[in-house]
Amino acid sequence: MIGPSLSALLLGSQLIAVADTVPKLDVARSCRAAAMVPPGNMDSCMKDERSAQTALSGSWAKFAKGDRAACTQQATVVGLPSYVGLLTCLQMARDARKLPDKRL
Numbered sequence: 419m420i421g422p423s424l425s426a427l428l429l430g431s432q433l434i435a436v437a438d439t440v441p442k443l444d445v446a447r448s449c450r451a452a453a454m455v456p457p458g459n460m461d462s463c464m465k466d467e468r469s470a471q472t473a474l475s476g477s478w479a480k481f482a483k484g485d486r487a488a489c490t491q492q493a494t495v496v497g498l499p500s501y502v503g504l505l506t507c508l509q510m511a512r513d514a515r516k517l518p519d520k521r522l
Contacts, residue, residue, distance in 0.1 A: 438473065440475055445467040446464070473505055474505055
């Protein structure tokens with residue numbers, strides 16, 4: 419039996435491994451759901467998703483590993499994965515780090 423510490427370590431190493439490459443997402447399901455809401459368009463949605471996937475492929479390594487893991491989880495947790503959502507999450511996390519620290 420694997421102890422809790424070892425399980426967490428193994429799980430953590432899997433998350434890092436997943437975060438080292440752009441995840442494979444089934445965005446067709448998300449686009450089908452989006453196309454059901456007027457003025458939804460499946461082709462337009464898929465084009466946006468492919469564009470976001472291409473952008474992620476070129477910039478994935480530039481995002482912080484922790485952000486990649488957290489945003490991947492966020493972009494897939496609801497069951498409607500999206501490269502557009504993943505890219506947006508990563509960009510917001512990156513840009514938030516650039517804001518000045520204005521603690522009171």
